Amino acid sequence: xxxxxxxxxxxxxxGGRSIGKLxxxxxxxxxxxxxxxxxxxxxxxxSESFIQDHGEYACSTSSFLFSLAVSTGxxxxxxxxxxxxxxxxxxxxxxxxxxxxxxxxxGRGADYILRDRADALHTFFYADMPFRIDxxxxxxxxxxxxxxxxxxxxxxxxxxxxxxxxxxQWGVAQNYHISMNSGVVGIERCADIVAQIAKSFD
Amino acid sequence: xxxxxxxxxxxxxxGGRSIGKLxxxxxxxxxxxxxxxxxxxxxxxxSESFIQDHGEYACSTSSFLFSLAVSTGxxxxxxxxxxxxxxxxxxxxxxxxxxxxxxxxxGRGADYILRDRADALHTFFYADMPFRIDxxxxxxxxxxxxxxxxxxxxxxxxxxxxxxxxxxQWGVAQNYHISMNSGVVGIERCADIVAQIAKSFD
Numbered sequence: 001x002x003x004x005x006x007x008x009x010x011x012x013x014x015g016g017r018s019i020g021k022l023x024x025x026x027x028x029x030x031x032x033x034x035x036x037x038x039x040x041x042x043x044x045x046x047s048e049s050f051i052q053d054h055g056e057y058a059c060s061t062s063s064f065l066f067s068l069a070v071s072t073g074x075x076x077x078x079x080x081x082x083x084x085x086x087x088x089x090x091x092x093x094x095x096x097x098x099x100x101x102x103x104x105x106x107g108r109g110a111d112y113i114l115r116d117r118a119d120a121l122h123t124f125f126y127a128d129m130p131f132r133i134d135x136x137x138x139x140x141x142x143x144x145x146x147x148x149x150x151x152x153x154x155x156x157x158x159x160x161x162x163x164x165x166x167x168x169q170w171g172v173a174q175n176y177h178i179s180m181n182s183g184v185v186g187i188e189r190c191a192d193i194v195a196q197i198a199k200s201f202d
Numbered sequence: 203x204x205x206x207x208x209x210x211x212x213x214x215x216x217g218g219r220s221i222g223k224l225x226x227x228x229x230x231x232x233x234x235x236x237x238x239x240x241x242x243x244x245x246x247x248x249s250e251s252f253i254q255d256h257g258e259y260a261c262s263t264s265s266f267l268f269s270l271a272v273s274t275g276x277x278x279x280x281x282x283x284x285x286x287x288x289x290x291x292x293x294x295x296x297x298x299x300x301x302x303x304x305x306x307x308x309g310r311g312a313d314y315i316l317r318d319r320a321d322a323l324h325t326f327f328y329a330d331m332p333f334r335i336d337x338x339x340x341x342x343x344x345x346x347x348x349x350x351x352x353x354x355x356x357x358x359x360x361x362x363x364x365x366x367x368x369x370x371q372w373g374v375a376q377n378y379h380i381s382m383n384s385g386v387v388g389i390e391r392c393a394d395i396v397a398q399i400a401k402s403f404d
Contacts, residue, residue, distance in 0.1 A: 121386075126376050171375050174328050177383045179375035184323075185399055193395055197387055 003121040003198040004102045007110040012154040013132030015187045016125040017106055022191035024104040033106040040089050054083045112166040121198055124179040131183030205323040205400040206304045209312040214356040215334030217389045218327040219308055224393035226306040235308040242291050256285045314368040323400050326381040333385030
């Protein structure tokens with residue numbers, strides 16, 4: 001069965017988004033990153049920046065109501081904490097996308113949400129600290145005085161978010177079909193390899 | 203700088219050894235797996251089967267004398283537990299090999315031992331349980347009644363061994379440059395991808 005859906009998980013600054021975009025271009029698939037945020041904003045009436053902040057980094061402390069909402073496909077989520085409401089919306093949109101089109105989805109626990117789909121290929125990218133520091137300072141205009149601290153904070157938040165919503169440990173190779181150090185392998189080559197694997201199932 | 207050394211870490215039954223052999227063939231590199239065991243047996247006077255059992259699965263409970271032996275390059279190891287003596291010998295042989303030839307080294311914590319070499323490419327292979335079960339029953343003649351239990355025991359032992367001698371968690375993607383699910387990507391394709399990456403640095 002061909003791999004219609006590629007999920008891209010990544011360390012901040014590893015170039016995961018660029019790799020995802022390149023994969024989408026090579027395969028002629030749709031690409032979802034900030035596009036997912038826009039869609040949730042449109043459906044929920046919340047602002048894009050609020051969703052961006054809560055969509056991959058924040059999580060509630062209790063998960064009972066949340067689990068219930070996900071498992072029952074509840075539409076009335078008013079009693080859920082706001083970060084859980086956003087997660088449930090993301091969860092539903094990601095499932096709908098996977099059902100309806102060929103796409104690359106960056107972040108947002110899509111690897112876990114789509115873990116049982118035989119037509120999905122799950123990827124993870126990371127890199128050494130100097131590569132990531134150079135990248136965020138150069139490309140994102142991050143302040144150059146404490147980029148390592150900022151990267152470590154981002155890593156810790158993603159780890160917590162992932163653990164909370166999936167029960168899994170972030171960065172464990174077995175959660176993905178392929179993981180690569182983008183600093184060593186190279187951004188372009190990472191994308192080439194994933195596109196090549198995805199096509200090999202046609 | 204070209205990648206002269208490929209280390210292959212793997213879950214038992216994932217086909218890691220076959221992938222390592224294929225990579226060595228494709229790159230025309232020397233291949234070390236049981237060859238490493240034979241060399242240690244020759245140097246130590248111990249039997250190959252004893253070294254096989256202690257070379258990746260057993261570890262002592264105290265690590266002070268062991269750390270001292272590794273850091274000082276001690277040659278008199280009589281006071282070390284036998285599993286640590288074997289580890290120190292493996293450690294020294296792996297370092298010598300990396301200094302002297304192009305090679306593929308399977309298992310034995312070589313990824314950690316050679317972690318600071320810019321000319322080494324570290325790889326990890328794993329697979330889902332049904333793929334591994336089929337493989338060990340079919341290829342290694344393992345008894346078919348409880349292969350999952352046997353795989354879980356092997357995983358647990360490798361995890362403990364790796365933690366003991368490296369201080370790292372086994373299977374974390376960031377320990378390697380590339381990790382692949384060999385059941386999904388395929389044995390041949392995994393080897394192709396690694397050989398292709400190794401050659402790209404020439």
